[in-house]
Amino acid sequence: MDKPFRRRDLLGIRNLSAAEIVGILDTAENFREVNAREIKKVPTLRGKTVINLFFEASTRTRTSFELAAKRLSADAVNISVTSSALTKGETLIDTALNLDAMSPDCIVVRHSSAGVPHQLAKVSKAAIVNAGDGANEHPTQALLDAMTIREHKGKIENLQVAIVGDILHSRVARSNIHLLTKLGASIRVAGPKTLVPNDFQFLVEKDLHVAANVEEAIDGADVVMILRIQRERQDSAYFPTLREYAVHYGLTQERLNLAKSDAIVLHPGPMNRGIEIASDVADSSRSLILDQVKYGVAVRMAVLYLATGGNPA
Amino acid sequence: MADELNLVEKSKIMDNARMKRALSRLASEIVEENQGAKDLYLVGIRRRGVPIAERIAKKIEDLEGVRPLFGIIDITLYRDDLSTVGANPIVNRTELDEDISDKTVVLIDDVLYTGRTIRAALDQLMDFGRPKKVRLAVLINRGREHRELPIQADYIGKTVPTKKTEIIKVMLKEYDDEEAVWIYERPSE
Numbered sequence: 001m002d003k004p005f006r007r008r009d010l011l012g013i014r015n016l017s018a019a020e021i022v023g024i025l026d027t028a029e030n031f032r033e034v035n036a037r038e039i040k041k042v043p044t045l046r047g048k049t050v051i052n053l054f055f056e057a058s059t060r061t062r063t064s065f066e067l068a069a070k071r072l073s074a075d076a077v078n079i080s081v082t083s084s085a086l087t088k089g090e091t092l093i094d095t096a097l098n099l100d101a102m103s104p105d106c107i108v109v110r111h112s113s114a115g116v117p118h119q120l121a122k123v124s125k126a127a128i129v130n131a132g133d134g135a136n137e138h139p140t141q142a143l144l145d146a147m148t149i150r151e152h153k154g155k156i157e158n159l160q161v162a163i164v165g166d167i168l169h170s171r172v173a174r175s176n177i178h179l180l181t182k183l184g185a186s187i188r189v190a191g192p193k194t195l196v197p198n199d200f201q202f203l204v205e206k207d208l209h210v211a212a213n214v215e216e217a218i219d220g221a222d223v224v225m226i227l228r229i230q231r232e233r234q235d236s237a238y239f240p241t242l243r244e245y246a247v248h249y250g251l252t253q254e255r256l257n258l259a260k261s262d263a264i265v266l267h268p269g270p271m272n273r274g275i276e277i278a279s280d281v282a283d284s285s286r287s288l289i290l291d292q293v294k295y296g297v298a299v300r301m302a303v304l305y306l307a308t309g310g311n312p313a
Numbered sequence: 314m315a316d317e318l319n320l321v322e323k324s325k326i327m328d329n330a331r332m333k334r335a336l337s338r339l340a341s342e343i344v345e346e347n348q349g350a351k352d353l354y355l356v357g358i359r360r361r362g363v364p365i366a367e368r369i370a371k372k373i374e375d376l377e378g379v380r381p382l383f384g385i386i387d388i389t390l391y392r393d394d395l396s397t398v399g400a401n402p403i404v405n406r407t408e409l410d411e412d413i414s415d416k417t418v419v420l421i422d423d424v425l426y427t428g429r430t431i432r433a434a435l436d437q438l439m440d441f442g443r444p445k446k447v448r449l450a451v452l453i454n455r456g457r458e459h460r461e462l463p464i465q466a467d468y469i470g471k472t473v474p475t476k477k478t479e480i481i482k483v484m485l486k487e488y489d490d491e492e493a494v495w496i497y498e499r500p501s502e
Binding site for chain 1 (some may be wrong): 406
């Protein structure tokens with residue numbers, strides 16, 4: 001149990017121990033220094049190949065993984081759905097086997113269906129890193145969020161963390177709930193009732209509370225994590241209009257005042273200004289949104305390093 | 314470590330007093346060749362090179378009244394054996410806050426053995442700038458027959474001829490309960 005991260009694949013946070021999570025975070029901490037150098041490149045993964053296999057649109061995450069691979073001197077290849085053979089009728093497993101035949105060391109995969117990385121891990125000889133699978137998990141996002149929190153709060157244990165928004169469809173929320181509760185934080189979730197099912201409290205054994213409203217969730221919080229409202233779901237009648245969403249659930253300065261005076265604000269991006277987060281809050285010194293992006297590269301370098309290096313002990 | 318590997322203690326080749334004297338001499342030799350502490354940049358190689366470099370820096374400060382520039386290198390990301398050492402080793406931080414360009418950099422490690430650590434440190438150093446000179450100081454220099462690369466030390470605490478089955482362990486109060494240098498031997502199979 002007390003082993004640092006020694007797995008080949010990073011499929012999710014749920015199956016990791018606290019020690020494994022801390023091990024990845026500590027490694028990422030030391031990779032930050034490489035990103036601050038004038039020559040932001042080390043020869044560590046020279047000769048290794050990383051394939052970014054993205055079945056869903058992504059700019060930030062894909063760029064972040066690509067930079068992480070390149071700064072470690074791995075060769076990075078990006079495959080996006082529009083250029084893939086899947087549009088020509090190939091099955092997912094066949095795509096994976098074909099990629100595998102070219103001997104990559106790591107495949108970073110994002111897909112709109114939960115469980116795709118797990119399926120790939122069964123057939124592929126490469127290390128599989130989950131870059132987001134449906135509403136299931138987005139482990140590297142949770143890791144970079146944890147790194148941001150740790151940097152600004154010095155710890156994660158005993159912190160009160162509010163997660164606000166579309167909890168139902170959010171892999172970011174799930175991965176964060178698993179990670180933060182494993183490291184001893186308490187979580188309150190809030191949002192429109194249609195998007196925050198009461199049953200959600202059973203996702204983890206303890207320290208997760210479904211709040212009656214946003215104010216209750218934010219009250220006294222150390223960290224306020226705002227989720228992106230997925231505009232594409234607007235037609236599915238989860239909430240009436242974006243304007244109403246902004247009025248009832250958006251993070252305004254007034255709502256943020258309910259949190260602790262030194263509370264920090266996180267958002268996984270891309271953000272809808274004026275909807276889930278007010279512009280003045282997003283641009284305030286409490287908002288660490290760009291720090292999250294910065295730490296993302298270090299986290300992904302650590303994950304690629306740990307997943308592709310050497311033979312698992 | 315000694316316990317895990319079932320090493321047999323053979324002999325103590327340096328005690329606390331001899332280590333101190335050796336480090337004082339290294340500090341004197343460094344400032345003598347550099348003619349003072351000007352543009353001198355000591356860089357300790359993690360782990361055990363760092364406390365040794367700190368001690369040499371202190372002694373140079375005592376001699377010259379100026380503290381040389383100081384940095385730390387972690388060579389993990391520059392290792393040439395990452396695909397063979399098993400699961401990836403822990404990455405630690407390199408701290409070269411001051412620019413190394415046009416400085417006389419003295420790399421400092423506890424033991425010089427195959428030379429591969431020094432190769433990794435040199436490669437990393439070059440990614441940070443263009444030093445005027447790079448020198449190498451080690452507390453213990455193992456025999457040249459073990460060298461796998463054309464790398465030699467410029468400042469040497471003590472040269473110790475050893476067999477391949479022997480292990481040199483530099484004990485420092487930062488990590489161990491004593492200050493000493495020991496030779497251990499791996500038991501024959």
